[in-house]
Amino acid sequence: xxxxxxxxRADAAAAVRNPLAFVAARWTPQPRTVxxxxxxxxxxxxxxxxxxxxxxxxxxxxxxxxxxxCTDDSLATTSAMGVHGVIEFGNRMLTYVLCAAVGWAIxxxxxxxxxxRSLTRLGWAQFWIVMxxxxxxxxxxxxxxxxxxVAAHFLLSxxxxxxxxxxxxxxxxxxxxxxxxxxxxxxxxxxxxVAASVLLIAVxxxxxxxxxxxxxxxxxERMPLxxxxxxxxxxVLAWIVVTLTFALWFVLKAVDAPxxxxxxxxxxxxxxxxxxxxxxxxxxxxLPEALVAAHMLGSSVMWIWVLRVLLSLRERPGTTAxxxxxxxxxxxxxxx
Numbered sequence: 001x002x003x004x005x006x007x008x009r010a011d012a013a014a015a016v017r018n019p020l021a022f023v024a025a026r027w028t029p030q031p032r033t034v035x036x037x038x039x040x041x042x043x044x045x046x047x048x049x050x051x052x053x054x055x056x057x058x059x060x061x062x063x064x065x066x067x068x069x070c071t072d073d074s075l076a077t078t079s080a081m082g083v084h085g086v087i088e089f090g091n092r093m094l095t096y097v098l099c100a101a102v103g104w105a106i107x108x109x110x111x112x113x114x115x116x117r118s119l120t121r122l123g124w125a126q127f128w129i130v131m132x133x134x135x136x137x138x139x140x141x142x143x144x145x146x147x148x149x150v151a152a153h154f155l156l157s158x159x160x161x162x163x164x165x166x167x168x169x170x171x172x173x174x175x176x177x178x179x180x181x182x183x184x185x186x187x188x189x190x191x192x193x194v195a196a197s198v199l200l201i202a203v204x205x206x207x208x209x210x211x212x213x214x215x216x217x218x219x220x221e222r223m224p225l226x227x228x229x230x231x232x233x234x235x236v237l238a239w240i241v242v243t244l245t246f247a248l249w250f251v252l253k254a255v256d257a258p259x260x261x262x263x264x265x266x267x268x269x270x271x272x273x274x275x276x277x278x279x280x281x282x283x284x285x286x287l288p289e290a291l292v293a294a295h296m297l298g299s300s301v302m303w304i305w306v307l308r309v310l311l312s313l314r315e316r317p318g319t320t321a322x323x324x325x326x327x328x329x330x331x332x333x334x335x336x
Contacts, residue, residue, distance in 0.1 A: 015161060015208065020107065021110075023111055027111050028111060029108050029111050031112070034109060034171050037104045040168075041104070042167075042304070044097060045160045045302075046203060046297070046300045046301070047301050048094055049161070051091050051094055052153075053292070055088055055212055057293055058083075058084070058087055060083065060084035061088065062215075063085040063088030063089045064142065070085065070088075079260045093138075095137075102126045102127050103127070106124060109123050109167075110123075119170055120169065126160060129159055129163065136152060137155060145216055146221055147210070147220075147223045149200065155205060161300055169307075169311045173317075180316070181257070181258050183262060184249070189251065190313060194306055196241045196244055198239075204234055204299060206225065206230050210227045212225070213288060229262050235283075238272075245265060245269050252265060261309065261313055263310045263312075267305055268305040268308075275295065275300060275302055278291055279295055282295055287295070
């Protein structure tokens with residue numbers, strides 16, 4: 001076992017002044033390590049959504065009635081607060097695990113050689129979204145689970161998932177300019193799919209805000225909308241997303257697109273079918289908590305796969321020498 005190098009006063013000063021640069025100068029992670037760090041951040045961003053849903057579904061949203069402390073006199077939950085306090089405080093503690101995962105992704109990206117500024121920026125974007133959502137989560141508690149703030153909390157979590165998914169994809173690519181592998185019309189169709197998916201997620205938060213799971217056993221404000229009507233609108237949007245996905249798969253087959261977009265689209269279609277089954281079953285069984293939690297997980301997975309479909313439409317090799325010639329799908333003019 002080798003000796004530990006002495007830490008000089010200059011080293012200590014450098015570590016305090018810029019700890020990321022200090023670590024990067026002494027450690028070069030393998031590309032696999034960077035990819036795993038980015039994936040860990042993505043997985044934790046999904047877990048925090050599911051556990052946040054568990055807080056609401058168990059009626060523990062006000063288990064810790066204030067913020068940033070759990071009570072006016074205690075930072076942590078107390079025995080008098082029961083299981084609801086434990087669930088709410090436990091979800092707050094998971095935020096630190098999420099911060100650790102995002103921090104690990106930032107450190108790994110910053111230490112990679114050669115240095116890739118784009119990856120580091122994506123890591124920092126996740127960090128600031130987490131910080132903003134932590135503050136917003138505190139506001140949610142302070143305003144007594146106001147449904148509009150709860151909806152904003154979920155949408156910001158979806159933004160975190162989006163940035164984490166992009167960073168994970170970028171760890172497996174180079175920094176050359178993106179090169180499309182399909183035609184303009186196909187890319188426009190996918191952007192319609194992305195827009196419909198965003199609208200589907202947004203309307204899903206309205207279903208939650210007007211539905212029976214308020215998040216706490218006390219009287220909690222709800223959105224003044226008919227829950228069943230909003231649920232039907234949500235179902236219509238879901239069918240639009242499914243139809244667009246099927247149309248995309250058909251078009252990709254027709255233009256003989258590369259394997260990657262076809263595979264991602266096929267996977268998205270399967271995810272949507274599973275999510276649709278869960279959605280209809282939970283609707284007709286009066287929203288049992290377990291199915292609602294599964295539906296929230298499915299929403300996060302669906303969003304990741306929509307983004308994977310979008311990102312599969314271009315390639316970014318490590319160097320320009322790795323670029324193949326123009327593909328037939330991208331070279332043939334298409335009509336929008």
